[in-house]
Amino acid sequence: MNKLFDKYNWFWNLKFILLLYLLLYVLIIPVRLIWESILRSIIKQEFIYERLIEGYNQDIIWDFFSNLPDNISLLSKPILILIGFYLLSNVAVNTTLIYLSEQKRKQEISSVIKIIINNILNLFMNSVFSLLMLIFWSGICLYIIVFIFDQFFYKLPSEAILIQSAIGILLIMLFGWMVLMCISVISKKLILFENKPPIRSYFYAIRIFFLKIRSNLIAIVFFSVAHFVVFYIYLKIDKIYPHQANLGFIYGTAIVQQVCTLSLLVVRYLFYRIIPH
Amino acid sequence: MDLKLIFLELTLFFWITNSNCQDCGLKQKEQGRRYSYYKIHTELNDSTHVIRTIQEIRFKNHTDIPLDNLYFYLYLNSFKNEKSSFLKGANEIFGNPYKDRSDLEWSDLKILKLSVVQNKHSADVLNHSQAVFFDDGNKDDESVLEVCLPTLFLPDDTIILKLEWEARIPKVIARAGYSQDFYLFCHWFPQLGVLEKNTANQWYWNCHQFFRSTEFYGEFSDYDIWIKCNKDFKLCSSGEFIDEIRVGNNLIKHYRAEKLIDFAWAIHKNCYIREWKWKNIQIRLMLPNDYREQEERFVATINFGLQYMSTHLAYYPYNTLSIVCPPLHALRTGLMEYPSLITTGSIFGMPSFIHNAESLIMHEFVHQYFMAVLANNEKEEPWMDEGFATYYEDRIIDALFGDHQSLIHFMGFKMDNKQLTRMEYTGMNNPSEGIIARPAWCFTEETRKAMIYSKTATIFHSLERIIGQVNMDTIMSRYYQCYKFTHPSGKEFMQFVQNQLYQLVDSSKAFSSYKFVKFGIYNEGFMDYTISEVKDSAISDSMHHYSIVVQNKGIWNYPLSVKMIFEDGSNAVEFLNGNISQEVIEVKSTKVLTKLHLDPEQLLLTDLNLNNNTYSIHLSDYASLGFSYKLQYWLQNITHFISFLI
Ligand SMILES: [Zn+2]
Numbered sequence: 001m002n003k004l005f006d007k008y009n010w011f012w013n014l015k016f017i018l019l020l021y022l023l024l025y026v027l028i029i030p031v032r033l034i035w036e037s038i039l040r041s042i043i044k045q046e047f048i049y050e051r052l053i054e055g056y057n058q059d060i061i062w063d064f065f066s067n068l069p070d071n072i073s074l075l076s077k078p079i080l081i082l083i084g085f086y087l088l089s090n091v092a093v094n095t096t097l098i099y100l101s102e103q104k105r106k107q108e109i110s111s112v113i114k115i116i117i118n119n120i121l122n123l124f125m126n127s128v129f130s131l132l133m134l135i136f137w138s139g140i141c142l143y144i145i146v147f148i149f150d151q152f153f154y155k156l157p158s159e160a161i162l163i164q165s166a167i168g169i170l171l172i173m174l175f176g177w178m179v180l181m182c183i184s185v186i187s188k189k190l191i192l193f194e195n196k197p198p199i200r201s202y203f204y205a206i207r208i209f210f211l212k213i214r215s216n217l218i219a220i221v222f223f224s225v226a227h228f229v230v231f232y233i234y235l236k237i238d239k240i241y242p243h244q245a246n247l248g249f250i251y252g253t254a255i256v257q258q259v260c261t262l263s264l265l266v267v268r269y270l271f272y273r274i275i276p277h
Numbered sequence: 278m279d280l281k282l283i284f285l286e287l288t289l290f291f292w293i294t295n296s297n298c299q300d301c302g303l304k305q306k307e308q309g310r311r312y313s314y315y316k317i318h319t320e321l322n323d324s325t326h327v328i329r330t331i332q333e334i335r336f337k338n339h340t341d342i343p344l345d346n347l348y349f350y351l352y353l354n355s356f357k358n359e360k361s362s363f364l365k366g367a368n369e370i371f372g373n374p375y376k377d378r379s380d381l382e383w384s385d386l387k388i389l390k391l392s393v394v395q396n397k398h399s400a401d402v403l404n405h406s407q408a409v410f411f412d413d414g415n416k417d418d419e420s421v422l423e424v425c426l427p428t429l430f431l432p433d434d435t436i437i438l439k440l441e442w443e444a445r446i447p448k449v450i451a452r453a454g455y456s457q458d459f460y461l462f463c464h465w466f467p468q469l470g471v472l473e474k475n476t477a478n479q480w481y482w483n484c485h486q487f488f489r490s491t492e493f494y495g496e497f498s499d500y501d502i503w504i505k506c507n508k509d510f511k512l513c514s515s516g517e518f519i520d521e522i523r524v525g526n527n528l529i530k531h532y533r534a535e536k537l538i539d540f541a542w543a544i545h546k547n548c549y550i551r552e553w554k555w556k557n558i559q560i561r562l563m564l565p566n567d568y569r570e571q572e573e574r575f576v577a578t579i580n581f582g583l584q585y586m587s588t589h590l591a592y593y594p595y596n597t598l599s600i601v602c603p604p605l606h607a608l609r610t611g612l613m614e615y616p617s618l619i620t621t622g623s624i625f626g627m628p629s630f631i632h633n634a635e636s637l638i639m640h641e642f643v644h645q646y647f648m649a650v651l652a653n654n655e656k657e658e659p660w661m662d663e664g665f666a667t668y669y670e671d672r673i674i675d676a677l678f679g680d681h682q683s684l685i686h687f688m689g690f691k692m693d694n695k696q697l698t699r700m701e702y703t704g705m706n707n708p709s710e711g712i713i714a715r716p717a718w719c720f721t722e723e724t725r726k727a728m729i730y731s732k733t734a735t736i737f738h739s740l741e742r743i744i745g746q747v748n749m750d751t752i753m754s755r756y757y758q759c760y761k762f763t764h765p766s767g768k769e770f771m772q773f774v775q776n777q778l779y780q781l782v783d784s785s786k787a788f789s790s791y792k793f794v795k796f797g798i799y800n801e802g803f804m805d806y807t808i809s810e811v812k813d814s815a816i817s818d819s820m821h822h823y824s825i826v827v828q829n830k831g832i833w834n835y836p837l838s839v840k841m842i843f844e845d846g847s848n849a850v851e852f853l854n855g856n857i858s859q860e861v862i863e864v865k866s867t868k869v870l871t872k873l874h875l876d877p878e879q880l881l882l883t884d885l886n887l888n889n890n891t892y893s894i895h896l897s898d899y900a901s902l903g904f905s906y907k908l909q910y911w912l913q914n915i916t917h918f919i920s921f922l923i
Contacts, residue, residue: 257909
């Protein structure tokens with residue numbers, strides 16, 4: 001925990017985070033613009049937005065989706081490619097944040113990029129492995145749920161125990177995700193700072209996670225609480241913001257959304273700082 | 278409107294109001310009729326799942342012709358094997374596979390004795406009985422039994438039928454059956470079909486075979502039923518509890534019921550019964566032990582439903598109401614309606630912000646008025662029952678939990694019962710697929726609910742908006758009072774509605790609203806009104822000439838209004854006939870037109886797309902901009918989490 005408050009150049013790191021955020025934002029703009037033009041071509045001259053602002057009405061949403069023209073999709077191939085690229089960039093930004101979280105001095109952008117590029121293959125393999133572990137873990141949990149329902153549903157007098165077990169398993173699964181998340185971060189730190197190979201680093205990371213479990217649990221709690229706070233504030237602001245069909249309102253909402261996105265990026269960074277390696 | 282048309286409408290009006298009164302009077306005379314009486318002693322052996330029954334039926338020939346045969350429903354035979362008309366060709370029933378079962382889990386109904394007492398002479402007719410399969414010619418279906426009588430059964434005579442039979446109850450596939458320690462008995466005893474006149478005014482037995490998509494049609498009868506089963510079972514049934522005696526480990530309970538088209542009962546061990554009274558009505562709720570935390574929700578919903586229907590349609594028709602909530606493993610017995618007994622369904626821990634269980638109870642409860650009391654033919658005209666049950670279910674749930682949020686209301690996410698009903702119809706792949714007024718067996722599994730339940734209900738929600746709720750309630754409660762206990766047909770209902778409309782609203786509205794309902798039920802075709810174009814050929818700087826093009830993409834129509842909103846905030850309304858595929862409204866105005874709204878009060882919920890009823894002259898980018906920012910934010914959050922995890 002002390003690491004979080006170590007003396008280091010906060011300001012400079014925040015500037016770097018802002019830069020990374022802008023990079024990501026620039027990458028998402030094309031997706032949004034395409035969506036905007038598609039929506040414009042569908043909505044044409046209807047004034048559904050104004051009516052939605054007057055009061056929630058699910059007829060409007062359903063009629064919108066059930067009358068989408070056949071040749072138009074909000075997830076067409078080019079959009080999916082753009083989203084895929086955006087996701088990969090997000091992973092790369094993540095790794096950069098992990099690197100930055102361990103730096104106490106100002107870093108040259110070019111040197112940071114160089115280090116990331118030098119390790120890109122290892123980091124990528126590590127991410128793929130992390131993803132596989134995540135799928136494996138989720139698969140086990142979901143399989144257990146399906147299995148107990150399949151085996152016992154018609155044999156037990158009540159479904160209560162099955163539902164309680166399923167909820168318990170889902171909570172364990174979520175907690176497992178957070179543990180895997182920490183392990184993935186630790187293993188990336190091991191790759192970046194100790195030149196460990198991508199897969200083996202993952203198994204070292206598992207050991208480290210349990211050796212330094214206190215710090216890791218603190219990181220998990222921080223992660224959960226911070227996300228909850230950001231979303232809670234977003235929902236509150238979204239509610240109290242004057243609902244009108246005007247550009248001020250739309251851009252105002254967009255700014256609130258982006259402030260939240262940026263805050264989550266800062267939360268990520270702080271989370272990485274707490275996690276030891 | 279020209280004079281000829283007015284004259285025609287006036288004649289029609291007087292003819293209709295006159296004939297209506299006569300019809301209603303005739304119908305009311307029929308309301309007390311009961312032609313059959315069932316006395317049944319049944320005993321359940323829980324270890325073999327077999328019921329052994331002694332049954333007596335008294336039946337009066339109420340026709341004016343002699344009869345030489347009788348027809349019986351044998352529902353349990355639908356689950357004798359995979360070849361029955363109910364199961365044939367289906368790997369799943371209601372989404373559940375059923376074939377993986379041992380021989381002892383299929384039903385097996387054996388009639389051991391069947392004799393008839395006619396003019397004090399008793400004759401064995403077991404050998405004169407046989408399964409008949411007129412509906413589909415399936416020789417393996419035994420769900421209808423014909424019994425030939427040894428001598429002619431004359432008008433006004435009464436015969437007594439004596440039966441002894443035993444039946445192995447199936448492990449539940451649909452409705453009747455058992456699952457662990459829960460049993461549901463519906464259509465479980467040999468029951469007479471309905472002896473009525475066909476469209477050619479000839480007497481015949483209306484006794485269709487059972488199919489997957491059909492429900493039930495029975496005659497009003499009286500019952501005395503004795504049920505013997507292990508004392509550990511709790512029991513809920515149709516009718517009124519009379520008394521009970523204990524015999525060893527068993528209890529024999531006696532129930533009596535009048536004017537019911539079926540007698541259903543359910544038993545369960547791992548459950549409890551909550552009893553209470555609403556006014557003079559004795560209510561029994563059977564809930565699995567683990568659903569205790571939902572008990573008050575059930576009670577409040579049932580009380581609300583009773584009050585709502587009493588205010589808007591009629592007082593609840595029986596002295597008792599039993600609500601059976603089967604355990605989840607027995608859900609295939611749930612979500613059905615029987616006279617004075619309904620089965621519902623829930624799940625352990627059902628969150629209180631999801632009102633699905635409440636919605637289902639109300640649907641089955643409303644059936645009491647339609648399936649049980651009006652008792653139209655659910656097999657031939659299912660829309661008259663399911664459509665109305667859905668219509669009132671929507672109304673009750675919306676009244677109980679609020680418009681736009683009645684089904685789900687959680688952290689800003691809302692879903693509405695009535696709007697979900699509308700969407701089930703408008704979201705169909707082909708909303709003009711066939712007509713509503715068809716027998717149940719003509720529908721596919723995919724279209725059955727959307728057409729029979731949802732389209733019908735949406736039509737009646739629209740009619741309610743067109744003529745007002747008070748008038749709607751008047752029509753429906755008069756229909757109920759006039760036709761209760763008489764099996765009204767769709768034709769009778771439509772004629773009645775037409776009469777009432779001419780009595781309650783002005784004749785042009787009566788004419789068009791009746792046409793609207795009739796088209797919706799008896800024709801294919803949809804409606805989708807839209808404003809396709811607005812042209813301004815300015816006459817001068819201060820004078821505009823707007824040509825507004827209104828289109829109906831379908832062929833189902835209704836006169837509708839267009840609200841025009843001007844730059845200064847003022848508005849004006851124009852009316853359209855709505856009966857041609859394209860109409861142009863010419864408007865001259867000194868004010869600048871900014872927006873148009875077709876059917877602004879949204880009377881026509883049957884319109885497939887309500888969004889294209891709105892038109893903004895100046896293209897506004899708010900919607901595309903606002904929605905695209907929202908989508909962008911979701912994408913950012915989703916990728917944020919994914920990249921986090923790996
Ligand atoms: Zn129903």
